[in-house]
Amino acid sequence: MNRVAGELSDLQVDAQGNLRHLLTIEGLSREHVVRILDVAESFLGVNDKSIKKVPLLRGKTVVNLFFEPSTRTRTTFELAAKRLSADVLNVNISASATTKGESLLDTLRNLQAMQCDMFIVRHSDSGAPHFIARHVEADVAVVNAGDGWHAHPTQALLDVFTIRRHCADFTQLRVAIVGDVQHSRVARSQIHALNVLGAAEIRVIAPRTLLPDSIEDMGVRVYEDIHTGLKDVDVIIMLRLQHERMLGALLPSEAEYFSTFGLTPERLAKAKPDALVMHPGPTNRGVEIESSVADGPRSLILEQVTNGIAVRMAVMSLIAGPARPPEPA
Amino acid sequence: MIDAATVDKWLTRMSDELRADLGPGAIPELGMVGIYTGGVRIAEQLHARLQLQLPLGTLDISFYRDDFSRIGLHPQVKTSSIPFDVEGRTIALVDDVLYSGRTTRAALNTLFDYGRPARVILCVLVEREGHELPIRADIKGQTLALSVDQRVKLNADDLGLTIRETEPRV
Numbered sequence: 215m216n217r218v219a220g221e222l223s224d225l226q227v228d229a230q231g232n233l234r235h236l237l238t239i240e241g242l243s244r245e246h247v248v249r250i251l252d253v254a255e256s257f258l259g260v261n262d263k264s265i266k267k268v269p270l271l272r273g274k275t276v277v278n279l280f281f282e283p284s285t286r287t288r289t290t291f292e293l294a295a296k297r298l299s300a301d302v303l304n305v306n307i308s309a310s311a312t313t314k315g316e317s318l319l320d321t322l323r324n325l326q327a328m329q330c331d332m333f334i335v336r337h338s339d340s341g342a343p344h345f346i347a348r349h350v351e352a353d354v355a356v357v358n359a360g361d362g363w364h365a366h367p368t369q370a371l372l373d374v375f376t377i378r379r380h381c382a383d384f385t386q387l388r389v390a391i392v393g394d395v396q397h398s399r400v401a402r403s404q405i406h407a408l409n410v411l412g413a414a415e416i417r418v419i420a421p422r423t424l425l426p427d428s429i430e431d432m433g434v435r436v437y438e439d440i441h442t443g444l445k446d447v448d449v450i451i452m453l454r455l456q457h458e459r460m461l462g463a464l465l466p467s468e469a470e471y472f473s474t475f476g477l478t479p480e481r482l483a484k485a486k487p488d489a490l491v492m493h494p495g496p497t498n499r500g501v502e503i504e505s506s507v508a509d510g511p512r513s514l515i516l517e518q519v520t521n522g523i524a525v526r527m528a529v530m531s532l533i534a535g536p537a538r539p540p541e542p543a
Numbered sequence: 544m545i546d547a548a549t550v551d552k553w554l555t556r557m558s559d560e561l562r563a564d565l566g567p568g569a570i571p572e573l574g575m576v577g578i579y580t581g582g583v584r585i586a587e588q589l590h591a592r593l594q595l596q597l598p599l600g601t602l603d604i605s606f607y608r609d610d611f612s613r614i615g616l617h618p619q620v621k622t623s624s625i626p627f628d629v630e631g632r633t634i635a636l637v638d639d640v641l642y643s644g645r646t647t648r649a650a651l652n653t654l655f656d657y658g659r660p661a662r663v664i665l666c667v668l669v670e671r672e673g674h675e676l677p678i679r680a681d682i683k684g685q686t687l688a689l690s691v692d693q694r695v696k697l698n699a700d701d702l703g704l705t706i707r708e709t710e711p712r713v
Contacts (some may be wrong), residue, residue, distance in 0.1 A: 245615075252620065256603060259622040264630075265656040268606035271625075531606075535615025 225347055235347045235356040236529050238365040239406035247410050251375050254521070254528035260297060261520075270531050271300035274331040278304045279321075279346075280359070281337040286495055286519065287359050291334045294526035298534075322346055326354065329519070332534060333357070338365035340399075355533040357526075367543070369494050370403035372525040374411055376518050377449055380490055384411040390443055390485075391434075392419040392475060393453030393502055396426050396464075398496045401453055405432050416525070418444035420475065423464040439530050440475055444484040452477055454492045455502045468501045477503045490514055550668065553684030554585070554702075557666060558592040560682050561635060564664070574634045574660075576600035578650050579621045581639030581697045585640075588702065589637060601627035607649035623671050629658035639697050641667040641683070644676035657668040669695055669704065 226235040226242075233246060260266055276295040278288055288304065295302045307321065325333070333353045340362030347356040350378040360366040374384075381387060389408055395401040395418050408416050409432075416424065416434045429436060437443030444450060455471060465471050482491065491503075491513045499505045508515060565573060574597050577586025583601050590599045601624050605617040636650060645663060654660065666682040671689055687695060687706075695706050 253616065256605070256620045256622045259603075259624060260606070262624070263656045267656070269652070270611055271605050333611055478658060531616050535611070 217455060225344060231306075232535070233533050235343075235358075235533060236367050237344050237347055237356065237358045239367050239370055239403050239410060240344045240365075242410060244410050244412070247371070247374070247407060247457050250371055250525070251378060254375050254524040255379075257297075257524040257527040257531075258521070260527075261525075267297050267299055269299045269342070271295065271298040271331075271534055274299045274534060275299045275329065275533055276302050276334065276530065277325055278302065278333045278334045278359075279325070279392075280304070281308070281335075281342070282360070284336055284360070286522075287336065287366075287479075288334075290519065290522045291357075291359060291368075291526050293524050294491065294530060295332075295334075297523065298527055298530060300530075303328075305325050318342065318345065319349060326351060326368060330354070332530065334359050336360045338362055351365060353536075355530075357529060358534070360399055363397055363402070365403045366399040366494075367403050367407075368522070368526055368529055369400050370407040371529070372522040373404055373451065373492060373494070374407045374519060375525050376492065376514055376521050377490065379517075379521070381448060381516070384408070384413045385415045387446045387449060388415040388417070389413055389449040389451065390417040390419055390437075390447040391451045391453065392440065392443070392477065394424040394455055395420050395429060395453065396424045396452050397456060401451075402432075404451060405434055409433055417443055417447065421465070440477075440481055441484055444481055447485045447489060449490045449492065450482070452491070452497075452503050454494065454496065455498055457498075468498075472501055476501065477507050479504065479506060479510075482507055482510075488512070492518060495519070544655045544706070547698075547701040547703040550702045553668060554588045554609075555592065555666075557682050558589055561589070561664070561666065562593060565633065565659065566593060569633060571596050572632065573597070574600060574625075574627050574629065574632045576602055576625060576634055576636050576650075576654065578628055578638045578646060579603045580619075581668075584697060584702065585639050585666075586635075586637035589635070589666065596680035597627045601652050602629065602653050602687070604649040604653055607652045609649065623653065625654075625657050628656060629660050631659070631661050632713055633662045633664065634660045635664045635666050636681070637666045637681075639667065639712060640669045640671060640695055641665070641678070641680050642671040644674050647678045648676055668691055668697075671695065 224239045228234050280288055291304050303518055334357045335346055336359040342361050343356055345356035373499045391401050419437045419440050493515050497503055497508050575586055575590050575595055577583035603621040603623045605620045664681045667680045668684040670680045670683045670686045692709055693703055693706055694709050
């Protein structure tokens, strides 16, 4: 682990090894990840009840602090918090209206003065949730709901949770992540989570212009050809191609991207016969994935959404426990 | 130490009492729910002795505990599963030990989120003195008078019980 990752790890895990905040998958042990997934499994059972709520966070206030627009992530966090009986406050702040640093701290101090217990933070700047975690009171917890290109840990956790519900043994798994890894906080967190769980092989499939320079250092194999890249994989994770990336001249056109990297039934046939197809959403049909595949029998896209609620309930209930006193010297 | 043969006799008597309490016609409709972990093991025994028709339900009460804000989430969280309709049904709620009554309180809250039962009968293998809530067992194997420093626990390998001295609570 490098120095920065080490510091982040100290911030999110206390001296006793308990999760205090969830900022990134980096620095989490296998035990931390498995514990979150096991608790999430129990929360799936909550859906069987006629009253789909548990009283765990009764009396707590959870703030969705979104400096960047989001529908799915924000609504599933909101639903997760409500199913835990917390009160939820949604605060949407246009990032352009704030000057970084000082005003972020100001916003935070105002919200803390309202006695809030947890912040779910999305921000276009990498590191913003860490900044907030560093400045909150000891009994306030922070969850990173996506920061810049850096991390989206709950998305990665719900993805590995979904995979685990279909194939329990990660050490036998070949996983391919296809698409714009360069600009994807989801892909970075997925790679960390799959590595923590000991996945046999992680492949990334993308044009070089959409891959970070040092991607191989994360323990992945790079394929620029989707046909060879998908050969014999167990899980295919498609990434969303963000339209705004086209402006940077990284790609010639959406149509050409689809013809080279889009997931079609023919390309899916290169993978194992029972391979799983995943996508963090929202999908661009006809850009990175063909509709027949997105809606096909191997697609877990909607299951990912359902599982996202259980995983977020697990994360919130694990970090919302009491602030532990530091170990006596 | 209470050996498994003694517990076995208690279980047989508990099933007889439950059958007598409900009447023979009620057994086919009875829903039985065990509380993790010890309660599920006791419920399996009662379920088999009464030859119940509905599958056994299991409850994990971690999400309903009243000490969450003091100690956080319980380290072993299992999945609750009630494979029958609770609404309007008589439910036998089963635990191994009834002591403070807090587990039963949490279990009742969990159960009621599945539906509104017609009646809940609390069956425990051991009822200890030291209740902190107005909750008592309807059917029990034995009452034990233990000191606050003692713990009673089902053995891992059989259904015998072990009583242990623990560090006094501060």
